[in-house]
Structure formats: C-alpha cells, structure tokens
Amino acid sequence: MVSKLDLFVIDFIKILEKYTDYVIVSGYVSTLFGRSRGTEDIDIFIEKMDFQTFKQLKDELRQKKYWFLNAKNPLELYAMLNNKPAIRAAIQDTVIQNIKIKFTNNRIDQDSLQKHMEVKIDRDIINILLLEIQIQILYT
Numbered sequence: 612m613v614s615k616l617d618l619f620v621i622d623f624i625k626i627l628e629k630y631t632d633y634v635i636v637s638g639y640v641s642t643l644f645g646r647s648r649g650t651e652d653i654d655i656f657i658e659k660m661d662f663q664t665f666k667q668l669k670d671e672l673r674q675k676k677y678w679f680l681n682a683k684n685p686l687e688l689y690a691m692l693n694n695k696p697a698i699r700a701a702i703q704d705t706v707i708q709n710i711k712i713k714f715t716n717n718r719i720d721q722d723s724l725q726k727h728m729e730v731k732i733d734r735d736i737i738n739i740l741l742l743e744i745q746i747q748i749l750y751t
Contacts, residue, residue: 613733616642619708620653621735623700626675630668632658634727636740643730643739652699652711656724659714665689678703 620639627633637654660668666685680699682688688698692714701709715721727738 616650616653616708617732619702620710620737621732622675623653623672623677623710624737625735626671627655627657627668629671630664631660632724632738634724634738634740636723640739640742643732651707652709654697654711654713656713656715656720658724659693662686662689665692672700676703677701680706680709 616639620635624633624635634656635653636656638650639653642650662685665688669679669685669688672679677700679688680701681691682698691698692712695713695716697711697713699709699711701707713720715724723740726741728741729736730739
C-alpha cells in the first residue's frame with residue numbers, strides 16, 4: 612500500500628532526478644521495508660552540481676509547491692550544500708515532512724550514490740541505499 616509519505620517522496624524525486632543522481636538513505640529506507648517508525652525527514656545524497664543547475668532545480672521545486680526551510684536565496688542554499696550541511700525542502704506552508712538534501716562529500720557518500728538499489732513503489736521507482744550498507748550504518 613502506498614502511503615502519503617511515499618507519495619511525497621515520489622513527487623519530489625520526479626523533479627530531482629531531472630537534474631542530478633540521488634540516493635535515499637537512513638530512516639525512510641527502514642520504513643519502506645516495514646519498520647514501524649516515524650520520520651520527519653527523508654535524507655537524500657545528491658551528486659554535486661554547478662550553481663546554474665542547482666538554481667534550475669530550486670526554481671522548479673518552487674514552482675511545484677516546495678519551499679526551502681534554510682534560506683530563500685539560491686546562493687545561500689548552494690553555499691550551504693558546498694559547506695557540508697544539509698538543506699531542507701518541504702511542501703509550502705509545512706515543515707514536516709521534509710527532504711534533507713546533502714551533496715556527496717566523501718568516497719562513502721559517492722559509493723552510496725553509485726551502488727544503490729531500485730525500489731518499485733506502485734508504478735514508480737526510487738533509488739535507495741543498498742540494504743547491506745544501511746544496516747552497517749545503523750549498527751556501527
């Protein structure tokens with residue numbers, strides 16, 4: 612059964628994948644496989660991109676009902692991504708659920724992006740962290 616959270620993720624991913632590669636990591640991956648836990652955010656690693664591409668992504672997200680919790684200015688948001696903190700996007704007038712986006716910053720992040728698995732949710736496919744890596748992260 613497709614949940615509201617799944618629909619939120621799918622909607623966001625359909626926009627995101629036009630601009631960059633991504634992998635979903637952390638708590639949401641656990642809920643996909645039946646773990647009963649609440650999550651306020653969906654953690655996503657994305658490939659580093661240039662500012663113009665990021666601005667296009669930001670503009671499309673804004674047109675499609677999303678806003679960024681960290682800042683409005685695309686230069687500020689882009690600087691945050693490059694300085695390693697995450698930025699957060701949510702549906703307008705909400706804070707929870709939100710998408711937490713981080714550039715890949717090291718070899719492990721990059722490997723996670725490249726060695727992902729695809730999960731089919733109804734008619735849509737999303738990229739998630741390999742379960743073996745997910746388990747290692749959770750229990751180390």
